[in-house]
Amino acid sequence: MDAQLNDETVQVDDEDNEDQLNEMAGRINEEWTAAYRNMLKKYVEFREENNMNETWSREIWYKIWHKYLFTMWDKIETLIMDDTFTLDMKEHYSSVHINQLKNDFKLFLEIAKSEWGRRNESEFVNELS
Numbered sequence: 001m002d003a004q005l006n007d008e009t010v011q012v013d014d015e016d017n018e019d020q021l022n023e024m025a026g027r028i029n030e031e032w033t034a035a036y037r038n039m040l041k042k043y044v045e046f047r048e049e050n051n052m053n054e055t056w057s058r059e060i061w062y063k064i065w066h067k068y069l070f071t072m073w074d075k076i077e078t079l080i081m082d083d084t085f086t087l088d089m090k091e092h093y094s095s096v097h098i099n100q101l102k103n104d105f106k107l108f109l110e111i112a113k114s115e116w117g118r119r120n121e122s123e124f125v126n127e128l129s
Helices: 002-049 054-081 087-128
Strands: none
Touching: 002 054, 002 087, 054 087
């Protein structure tokens, strides 16, 4: 009878842990989605402020930034599913990754602006030739 009671206790604990994991994953997903939407909104504004070609700016967004974002999302998902970390550690490190993305986004904007400037400068020189 004690073995059966222990099995039931373990099952309840597993269900509680799964519920907590799902809740935490939901919070991380919300944080990620908000960050992504904010970056996309800022990028569109940035593109307009810098008079960037829409086709070129989409290309750099998808080839560089979007690809990087989802590489990081894969790392976060792997972290969430890794049983070697506690729930608190998973949430903390996921937030660290998302905050790092926000910092990296500023660098991406600087690179995009620089590349756009070089592209325009190159076209201007070609027109003069």
